[in-house]
Amino acid sequence: MNKKDLYLDYAASSPLHPEVLRYMTSLYEKNLGNPASIHRSGVMAAVELEKSRNAIAKKLNCSSEEVYFTSGATESNNLALRGLAQSHLLGSRKEILISSIEHSSVKQTAQDLEENFGFKVLTIPVLPSGLINIEELKKMLGQRVLVVSIIHANNEIGSIQNLKEIGLLCKAHGILFHSDGAQAFCKTPVDVTDMNLDLYSISSHKIHGPRGIGAIYIKSGLRVQPQNIGGGQESSMRSGTVPVELISGMSAASELYTSLSLSKLESLKEHFIKILNQKIPDAIIYGTTKSSLPNIINFAVPELLGKTALHLLDQRGIRISVGSACHSGKKNPSHVLKAIGLNDKEAYEALRVSWGVQTQVSDLDYFIEQLLLVRDLPA
């Protein structure tokens, strides 16, 4: 059997970029120490830490005091929603609005706040494109809403929301606005100030940085109850010894996304859509491809079950996904695909292919070639 090692699951996690690894290794070799220590090693670590904080703040267009490092977007999303809810327990705003295509770290957190903290969670529908139904959202906004949380770019279908438009609506109603930017950060512009965002979550391992590190932007002056209590690191917003090397890795990774690498991802997307349409004309692409990430396509080949294709391709050295990585072990169909109007059968047939800066056009050609072989295997 023809076998080429091909990883096309960058949305689940992207490989550490060699330049990032080199930079992180150089830091580990320096033995920076704890940035809270006041001796020379500590001061060196603190200088490095603040350099990275400034770099991330610049990417988000906020001040560096508004950036707090966490273990990843799951923790950032938890901190955003729990922290807000717990510091507004006595207020009259008791509704939390989330979109129907949120990552489980927002969905489950909101659900927990409903079950255990007396909040009511309402779900904002999306259109078949995967974009928020703005007219429905407008009807839901009002005095009872504490926060609106909307995923910036979806992890399964890649749809990118118009955060500026939504931010203005939230602002007009005095509602706080959070977005999960785990997939979007560096791959589509974000400007927390221009978009009227109060909180924004990011993750390092989606941008070729190390796993286990992320950050959250929290607008200055916002009341957010810290969820990690201890040594008072990160201005007491998130206690725990600060992993400077991981943070610098994330910051270095974010610098890889130049306009050149983004246009490479865009041209890979154009090429993928073109060859998919040419070679498998009955394939169906889900969600918009206009307002969408340059590195994720969700599609189906009719009558080919997603999981069957995934396993057969895996045997041939190709790794893709049938939905989010967190969902892949579950039996029920993806809530994202259901939300954009697919029935169960269609949702079970969907495949997610995602690539990164190291992917080549020939890799995508090879993928389609192998997918055709897999489709035409005798049952």
Ligand SMILES: Cc1ncc(COP(=O)(O)O)c(C=O)c1O
């Ligand atoms: C949209 C989205 N939000 C949150 C997360 C969780 O991020 P992390 O792995 O950094 O906790 C992911 C990654 O799986 C994601 O795709």
